[in-house]
Amino acid sequence: MGQVEVSSRLALSELAPRLVQSEIRAMSVACDAMGGVNLAQGVCDTEVPEVVSEGAIRAIRDGFNIYTRLDGIPRLRKAIAGKVERTLGIVVDPEREVLVTSGVTGAFQAAAMALLNPGDEVLVFEPFYGYHVNTLSSLRVAAVAVPLAAPDWGLDLKAVRAAITPRTRGMVINTPSNPSGKVFTRVELEGLAKIAEEFDLFLFTDEIYEHFVYGGATHLSPASIPGMRERTILMSGFSKTFSVTGWRVGYLIADARWLGSIGYFHDLTYVCAPAPMQHGVADGVEQLGDDFYTGLALEHEVKRTMIVDALREAGMRPHVPDGAYYVLASAAGLPGATAADKARALLAKTGVAAVAGSAFFRPGKGEDLLRFCFAKKDKDLAEACRRLRTMGSPADL
Numbered sequence: 092m093g094q095v096e097v098s099s100r101l102a103l104s105e106l107a108p109r110l111v112q113s114e115i116r117a118m119s120v121a122c123d124a125m126g127g128v129n130l131a132q133g134v135c136d137t138e139v140p141e142v143v144s145e146g147a148i149r150a151i152r153d154g155f156n157i158y159t160r161l162d163g164i165p166r167l168r169k170a171i172a173g174k175v176e177r178t179l180g181i182v183v184d185p186e187r188e189v190l191v192t193s194g195v196t197g198a199f200q201a202a203a204m205a206l207l208n209p210g211d212e213v214l215v216f217e218p219f220y221g222y223h224v225n226t227l228s229s230l231r232v233a234a235v236a237v238p239l240a241a242p243d244w245g246l247d248l249k250a251v252r253a254a255i256t257p258r259t260r261g262m263v264i265n266t267p268s269n270p271s272g273k274v275f276t277r278v279e280l281e282g283l284a285k286i287a288e289e290f291d292l293f294l295f296t297d298e299i300y301e302h303f304v305y306g307g308a309t310h311l312s313p314a315s316i317p318g319m320r321e322r323t324i325l326m327s328g329f330s331k332t333f334s335v336t337g338w339r340v341g342y343l344i345a346d347a348r349w350l351g352s353i354g355y356f357h358d359l360t361y362v363c364a365p366a367p368m369q370h371g372v373a374d375g376v377e378q379l380g381d382d383f384y385t386g387l388a389l390e391h392e393v394k395r396t397m398i399v400d401a402l403r404e405a406g407m408r409p410h411v412p413d414g415a416y417y418v419l420a421s422a423a424g425l426p427g428a429t430a431a432d433k434a435r436a437l438l439a440k441t442g443v444a445a446v447a448g449s450a451f452f453r454p455g456k457g458e459d460l461l462r463f464c465f466a467k468k469d470k471d472l473a474e475a476c477r478r479l480r481t482m483g484s485p486a487d488l
Contacts, residue, residue, distance in 0.1 A: 115131055122442075130464050216268075270417045274414040297326050
C-alpha cells in the first residue's frame, strides 16, 4: 500500500518560487568551474587605492571592530557630505541627511521598506538592473518597466507618462546605468523631474557609477535639479570607485523627513556597514583628490576601447557605453534559443563569461544581447579580448 501524501504548511512563500539565483551569479559559478575569464559579474577586481586598504588595516589594528552608530561613523558621514557638495553641488547635513549603508543594495532595500507599501508601483527603465526589480518584488511592490530605445537607449517621456497609474509612487533612475552604460542627460532628467513633481513621486537614484563617464559625457544627479531635493533618495557608494565590492560600504542621502525611518530599516536588516571598512573608505574620500577620479575614468575608457574593439572583431556588435563599465553586445549570431544558451555557448568555446541580456529585460526581451564587464585587471581583460578575437565568426560556434 503506497504512502499517502500529507499536505503540510511547511512551504516556501508565495514569492520565493518566482525569485531564483541571478543569471549573473550563475554565470560566475559556471566560469569559475572551468577556470575561465569572468566578464559576467561586476566584481571590479582592479587594484584598491593604498590609502583605502591601509586605512582599513590600521582601523582593525586600532580596535575599530565593533558596531558603529546605525548611520555610520561621523568622519565618513562628514567626508561624504563634503564630497557630494564638491562634486554634485548638493549641500547636505551629515548629522541628519547622510546614512552609511551596506552598499547601494542595502540602501535601496531600506529606502523601499521605509517609503513604499505592498501594491505600490515604481517605474524602472529597461534595460534595468535586476536587483532593483527583485528588491521591489521582495517587498510586494510592482516594478513597471519603461523601455529605452536602442541603440542609444533614448528616453521617451510620453512612455513614462503612459506608464503612470494611481498606484505609482516613484521611479528608479540608475545613471550611469548598469547594464547599458547610459548616462541620462540634463534634458531627460529635467523631464523626469517635471513628471515627478506633477504626480508627486519619489526618485530613487542609483549613482554608484558616477565617476565612470567617458567621451565628454557628464554625470548629473537628479537631486541637484531645482525642486528635486526633498523627493530624491540619492544612493551611491565606494564599491566600484575604490574597487572594494566585498566591503559593502555605500551611502544614502535624503531629506531628514525620510532618513530616520530609512536608517531604522537599514539597522534592522544590516545593523551597520563593516566598521573598519568605513574607516578605510573615509581615508580615501578625505585624501584622494580630483586627479584620482579623473584617472579612474581615463583608465576605464582605455578598457572600454579594448573590449569594444574585441567584440567588433568577434562579430558581436557592441552598444558603446557613455558610462559605467559594462557593454551590451549583439549575440544574434551565437547558437542557442535564448540569451542564457548563447552565453553558455560563448563560455564553452572561449572560456569568456558574459551575462544573458535577458537578465535586464522583461520576459521575452534581450535574448539577442550579452553583457560584458570590463572593470578587470589589464592582463585578464587582455586575455579575454584575445580569446574573443580568435573565436572566429559567431556562426562557427
